[in-house]
């Protein structure tokens with residue numbers, strides 16, 4: 020479990036203001052927090068897979084850091100129980116939370132009135148890593164499941180692990196999460212913050228945070244899942260106007 024850092028430190032109960040907190044009340048075990056589209060591709064998993072020579076394009080200091088992240092990422096325990104369903108855990112999930120801050124840095128509720136043009140900023144906060152089984156991991160990433168043609172499978176599992184009454188109910192709740200995702204994706208300015216993660220020293224934590232913010236602000240994106248997904252979705256959107264961009 021990560022300790023509170025930076026901007027988050029001032030929040031009493033961080034989940035009170037988290038953008039998905041309301042809809043997550045209906046998903047007691049596993050909540051599909053979709054990644055806002057401006058942040059696609061910016062993950063520790065992608066950094067860990069980044070080639071050092073690509074890192075050197077951003078800065079001379081980064082190849083060594085990327086190497087360190089890669090070693091750290093590979094060292095995470097992938098052998099144990101899924102933290103959600105108790106099944107066989109074998110995949111690492113990044114548990115990011117998303118906040119909207121006003122022009123004084125105070126967290127505000129995500130409501131219909133939120134407008135990116137009135138000085139709101141987004142804050143993405145990596146709270147912890149979780150060991151999940153492949154079914155729970157897919158169910159967490161409903162948007163990814165959709166574009167992989169595995170929506171039913173992901174929805175059924177989400178219903179099952181959360182003990183929801185019907186698939187329709189699960190589908191409607193995912194629709195609410197998609198609405199929040201859409202609002203978050205309208206926010207044009209984001210900060211990324213890394214919480215205190217088990218086994219990661221403070222210097223690495225700060226460096227990773229700096230690298231992700233540097234990549235975000237310079238528009239640099241990894242040619243990973245986020246990027247290719249985005250492209251595929253744009254193609255999909257042309258033929259299916261009702262589908263939303265849902266990267267993860």
Ligand SMILES: [Zn+2]
Pocket residue numbers: 101102103104105106151152153154155156
């Ligand atoms: Zn599971």
